[in-house]
Structure formats: structure tokens, C-alpha cells
Amino acid sequence: MAEFVINQEVRTDTPTVEVTISANNALPLGRHTFRLVVVDDSGNTSIPDEVVVIVADTQNPTAVLGAPRSVNFATSFNLDGSRSFDAGGGRVVSYLWTYMGQP
Numbered sequence: 001m002a003e004f005v006i007n008q009e010v011r012t013d014t015p016t017v018e019v020t021i022s023a024n025n026a027l028p029l030g031r032h033t034f035r036l037v038v039v040d041d042s043g044n045t046s047i048p049d050e051v052v053v054i055v056a057d058t059q060n061p062t063a064v065l066g067a068p069r070s071v072n073f074a075t076s077f078n079l080d081g082s083r084s085f086d087a088g089g090g091r092v093v094s095y096l097w098t099y100m101g102q103p
Helices: none
Strands: 030-036 049-055
């Protein structure tokens, strides 16, 4: 069990860890990124690996947007909302797409 704080490492000697959640430290709805770096017995560290966990609303649908990480200049590409879901038992029936510009 571990309480995670943004940008603070949690070190364990086991390959799994529980992300301990309570009413006082609940993760807000949306995407949350977790990173893992492993260290061998010689002290060598790995390249980080990351995973995105979606904390979903149990009543409203949850949008999950897939896209390529990079595209060639002047090349079309697809956005994919097919992994969107409604944990409350409904089904997604329409998708509203908006280009938000550059960050």
C-alpha cells in the first residue's frame, strides 16, 4: 500500500504496489500517468515506462481518445474514440470532436 504524491517516487522491493485511495486523497476524474523505473542489483536503472489510468465517472460516459503519437508533415491521420465507454450501463451514441490548437 502506498499513497502517491505527484512527482514523488515510491520505492518498493516487490514488483507490484497498491495505489491506496481514500476519501481524503481520491484521484479526480480523468487521466492519471504513472511511471516505473526499475533498478538492478548493480545499480543500473531502466528507461522509464509509463501507463495512463483513467478514473471514470460511474454515471456519465468517459471519453477515451486515441491518436498517433506523431505524424508526418502534411499527412492526414485518424482520431479514435472507440474505447470510450459508459460505466453506468449506457452506451455512447455520438462523438463531439474539437481541434484545440497548439499547447
